[in-house]
Amino acid sequence: MGAEFKLQAEQLRVQRAGREVLAGVSFAVAHGEVYGLLGGNGAGKSTTLATFLGFLPAASGRVIVNGLDVRADLVAARRAIAYLPEAASLYEHLDARENLRYFLQLAGVHGDEADIEAALDRVSLGADARGLRLRGYSKGMRQKVAIALALLRNTGILLLDEPTSGLDPTAIDEFHDLVRGLADAGKTVLMVTHDVYGACQLADRIGLLRSGHLVDQFQAPAGGRIDTETVHRAFSAKAAA
Ligand SMILES: Nc1ncnc2c1ncn2[C@@H]1O[C@H](COP(=O)(O)OP(=O)(O)O)[C@@H](O)[C@H]1O
Numbered sequence: 001m002g003a004e005f006k007l008q009a010e011q012l013r014v015q016r017a018g019r020e021v022l023a024g025v026s027f028a029v030a031h032g033e034v035y036g037l038l039g040g041n042g043a044g045k046s047t048t049l050a051t052f053l054g055f056l057p058a059a060s061g062r063v064i065v066n067g068l069d070v071r072a073d074l075v076a077a078r079r080a081i082a083y084l085p086e087a088a089s090l091y092e093h094l095d096a097r098e099n100l101r102y103f104l105q106l107a108g109v110h111g112d113e114a115d116i117e118a119a120l121d122r123v124s125l126g127a128d129a130r131g132l133r134l135r136g137y138s139k140g141m142r143q144k145v146a147i148a149l150a151l152l153r154n155t156g157i158l159l160l161d162e163p164t165s166g167l168d169p170t171a172i173d174e175f176h177d178l179v180r181g182l183a184d185a186g187k188t189v190l191m192v193t194h195d196v197y198g199a200c201q202l203a204d205r206i207g208l209l210r211s212g213h214l215v216d217q218f219q220a221p222a223g224g225r226i227d228t229e230t231v232h233r234a235f236s237a238k239a240a241a
């Protein structure tokens with residue numbers, strides 16, 4: 001069922017510390033789509049990702065990855081997903097290649113030197129930087145290494161948690177171009193963010209999450225973008241309510 005959808009949340013309810021933090025959330029992300037899950041701090045964005053990854057159970061409702069119920073097919077569902085956590089933990093004393101080699105090995109994923117160079121090419125990490133320890137990297141460069149690692153997992157689905165927070169505008173634009181290119185090449189992307197402008201720049205569809213409720217959805221017009229003003233107004237109106 002719903003084979004064209006790569007990610008589905010159906011009436012998802014999740015509790016944390018005895019409190020309901022997702023209160024019946026439903027949305028679906030189609031193959032090759034970039035879905036922006038937008039919301040303020042504490043809205044439940046990271047919780048949604050954690051549930052897709054099977055880190056948190058649904059109190060009721062369900063999450064489906066590649067047509068598989070995560071509760072029933074946890075291993076297969078997780079294998080289909082590459083996840084970029086909010087704070088990617090890479091090793092400061094290792095260079096980009098060493099980090100990738102180490103984390104790939106840890107994940108039990110095969111990646112030879114050519115694969116690693118290709119992934120670093122794809123994220124446009126400068127060739128000179130690749131042999132330098134991460135200690136001297138900017139936040140944007142670290143983010144490139146983290147996304148290269150996600151790409152080397154070679155999955156069809158990417159979950160990104162606030163991937164542009166702390167990046168400068170140039171790095172954000174570059175990151176958006178990269179993600180857009182991946183989606184155009186057939187990856188399915190669920191990106192959570194509190195950045196209205198960034199979500200509108202990148203996403204094909206935006207879901208507005210407020211206190212565990214999906215209160216609005218916006219769809220980009222064919223060949224165009226979602227209107228920033230409209231989303232901003234909805235975001236602040238809902239936040240004020
Ligand atoms: N580890 C945790 N234990 C208990 N409650 C948590 C935990 N993490 C988050 N929460 C609560 O769940 C709600 C949603 O959090 P989260 O999904 O992290 O929001 P967002 O990512 O949108 O900022 C918040 O009220 C937060 O306080």
Ligand SMILES: [Mg+2]
Pocket residue numbers: 045046047086161
């Ligand atoms: Mg979060």
